[in-house]
Amino acid sequence: xxxxxxxxxxxxxxxxxxxxxxxxxxxxxxxxxxxxxxxxxxxxxxxxxxxxxxxxxxxxxxxxxxxxxxxxxxxxxxxxxxxxxxxxxxxxxxxxxxxxxxxxxxxxxxxxxxxxxxxxxxxxxxxxxxx
Amino acid sequence: xxxxxxxxxxxxxxxxxxxxxxxxxxxxxxxxxxxxxxxxxxxxxxxxxxxxxxxxxxxxxxxxxxxxxxxxxxxxxxxxxxxxxxxxxxxxxxxxxxxxxxxxxxxxxxxxxxxxxxxxxxxxxxxxxxx
DNA sequence: TTTGCATATTCCTTTAAAGGTATATACCCG
DNA sequence: CGGGTATATACCTTTAAAGGAATATGCAAA
Numbered sequence: 067x068x069x070x071x072x073x074x075x076x077x078x079x080x081x082x083x084x085x086x087x088x089x090x091x092x093x094x095x096x097x098x099x100x101x102x103x104x105x106x107x108x109x110x111x112x113x114x115x116x117x118x119x120x121x122x123x124x125x126x127x128x129x130x131x132x133x134x135x136x137x138x139x140x141x142x143x144x145x146x147x148x149x150x151x152x153x154x155x156x157x158x159x160x161x162x163x164x165x166x167x168x169x170x171x172x173x174x175x176x177x178x179x180x181x182x183x184x185x186x187x188x189x190x191x192x193x194x195x196x197x
Numbered sequence: 198x199x200x201x202x203x204x205x206x207x208x209x210x211x212x213x214x215x216x217x218x219x220x221x222x223x224x225x226x227x228x229x230x231x232x233x234x235x236x237x238x239x240x241x242x243x244x245x246x247x248x249x250x251x252x253x254x255x256x257x258x259x260x261x262x263x264x265x266x267x268x269x270x271x272x273x274x275x276x277x278x279x280x281x282x283x284x285x286x287x288x289x290x291x292x293x294x295x296x297x298x299x300x301x302x303x304x305x306x307x308x309x310x311x312x313x314x315x316x317x318x319x320x321x322x323x324x325x326x327x328x
Numbered sequence: 329t330t331t332g333c334a335t336a337t338t339c340c341t342t343t344a345a346a347g348g349t350a351t352a353t354a355c356c357c358g
Numbered sequence: 359c360g361g362g363t364a365t366a367t368a369c370c371t372t373t374a375a376a377g378g379a380a381t382a383t384g385c386a387a388a
Contacts, residue, residue, distance in 0.1 A: 068288070069213060069281070069284055069285070069288060070208060070209065070210045070213060073204050073207040073208035073213075074208040076204040076207075076208070077201060077204035077205040077207070077208045078201065078375090078376085079201045080376095082200060082201060082204075094334085094335095095334070095335060095336095096333095096334065096335085105377085105378080106334085106335075106336095107336090107337095107377075107378065107379085108376085108377065108378085109335095110334095110335060110336055110337085111336085111337090111376080111377085112376095113335090113336090114336070114337085115375095126384090126385085128334090128385065128386070129332095129333060129334045129335080129384080129385055129386070130334065130335085130385095131334075131335060131336090141284070141287065142284045142287075142288075145280050145283060145284055146280055146284070149276050149277055149280040150200070152276060153200055153272070153273045153276055153277070154200070156272065156273070157199070157200060157273075159199075209345090209346085211346095225364085225365095226364070226365060226366095227363095227364065227365085236347085236348080237364085237365075237366095238347075238348065238349085238366090238367095239346085239347065239348085240365095241364095241365060241366055241367085242346080242347085242366085242367090243346095244365090244366090245366070245367085246345095257354090257355085259355065259356065259364090260354080260355050260356065260362095260363060260364045260365080261355095261363095261364065261365085262364075262365060262366090
């Protein structure tokens with residue numbers, strides 16, 4: 067991954083929004099969809115693009131694919147992600163996304179105890195009361 | 198200029214090389230051409246693109262158009278240009294460009310006392326001995 | 329095994345950018 | 359004015375990316 071490829075990954079609004087959200091923590095596709103308000107195909111394809119360029123890491127959790135920012139980053143990638151997050155904090159659009167994420171997180175955890183719960187995931191949750 | 202547009206400007210190798218070179222100081226198109234080893238059209242069009250997005254400033258000096266990094270920069274632009282220059286210093290390709298520029302600069306100043314000479318430009322150089 | 333859900337992929341159309349050739353513009357000088 | 363130089367623009371072709379509709383895959387639970 068050279069500099070140009072990094073910038074190619076960053077030059078789409080949906081991808082920027084995804085990266086900005088992932089800076090808050092890992093997220094599965096369905097939650098990304100809801101926060102972004104974008105159709106599944108669109109989100110999935112941008113995630114595929116980012117994956118192909120190692121800009122995100124993925125983990126499967128049952129039916130869900132949980133995305134996060136990559137642990138290992140080249141110096142250029144680290145520098146540019148840091149720069150992006152700095153800029154995103156000042157930008158109303160990205161701030162709105164992050165706020166929407168925080169507002170939705172409570173609801174997410176009620177709905178599904180598996181998907182996107184905080185790091186130590188309960189492997190086989192006992193509760194299935196709902197429905 | 199929002200973040201996405203900044204990254205769109207940065208996602209082409211020729212444009213990155215131009216910006217990296219301009220970090221060393223202002224340059225006219227012909228010198229950029231020579232350092233980059235790229236055809237005039239290509240350089241000119243990328244400069245037009247950067248100009249249209251306010252990523253460079255221009256000044257006319259007789260026949261020559263002298264380009265430089267913009268004096269006024271939004272916080273995002275400033276941050277990303279700084280990040281770019283940091284990364285470029287580590288990258289062999291950009292380092293090679295800068296070295297080529299430094300090597301050619303002496304020759305440039307012999308050839309034309311006007312074009313791209315350091316800031317206080319001699320308005321009407323007396324010498325026309327050559328040819 | 330069948331069903332259902334979450335996600336990915338394929339196929340298609342549209343749009344934008346890149347690169348090249350040729351031409352135009354702007355300036356200088358004689 | 360005319361010619362020369364530096365740079366920009368127009369026009370064309372090719373390539374890549376985006377977005378959507380439909381379909382496929384992978385997993386889990388009944």
